[in-house]
Amino acid sequence: MAASWWSRAGLGIFVHWTPASVPAWAPSPVPADRLPRAARRAPLAWTPRPEWYENGLRFPGSPVAAHHRATYGDRPYAAFGGDFNDALTGWDPVGWARAFRAAGADYAVLVAKHHDGFCLWPSAIPNPHRARWHTRRDVIGEFAEAVRAEGLRLGICYSAGLDWTFDARPIGTGAHALAAVPRGGYPAYAGAQLRELIRRYRPDLLWNDTVWPGTDTDVRRLVDYYRFAVPRGVMNRPPIPFAPLRRSLRLPGAGAPYGITPGEGRGACYHRDAPSGPCPSGPCPSGPCPSGADAAAGGGGGGGRLLAVGPRGEDAALPGRQLQHLERIARGECCPM
Incomplete structure (x- = not known):
């Protein structure tokens, strides 16, 4: 049986925030039949998702590479980690939490590590390929406390299937992504980090991004560890099922909530050139809701609906357009659909 809190949950907030939120750029969506030939061979290099910025840099002819040369010259992606850390001096996790609660949220999920391998907590598990590739401030811990x-439940998302600090090959297709799942010492590293997150923060929801890189036995042991540490916790279904381990990466009854991204289909990270969040003013395409709490209702099973927000990397703030959207949800003027 799923945890009772999950079956009753309505609106969730999914916070996607990485060093890619500093450049915060991706190419505009282009219909497949209008993509250049190189993009048809490597569509993920042309993806309109800012969180894939580092991968786009690995394709010299990609729009990301051209944008980066024009804007940052030869500055490496890793330098954005320093900018991200510097911006944390002004971060207000309490303000974020209050905005989420005011919108009627029941839980909030923070991406602890995405594909670039940057950790939002000072992990005791050292990255052997990129030293100090983490926040100086315990972002996960402060977010959890806030x-x-x-009164919100805590969710933690961890990208297990890809880590570009362990395998930096360019990913242009789904087949490339499967080949880029790190082997060698990476499964042990990821397992140690995930156990550290569970032990330190006891997340009510553990969200695995993509697949687990180890064996099915590794997965069962991790699930057993999580069940022991957080008896009422739930785990999602992996959203990108390109490996057979997907069937083991969930706890019974945990469904996948509906996702809404802040860039109108252009990724979950902040995109400075794209509208951040639908309908901050004017009529909502989903229509009004009876109340802020009712705005999250429905959606088929536990977890209700999940609204993604993409904070800025340069100042650790939620963009005004996203805050306006949350305020409209709280007032019952717009449903998160």
């Missing part, structure tokens, strides 16, 4: 103080 949202729980507002």
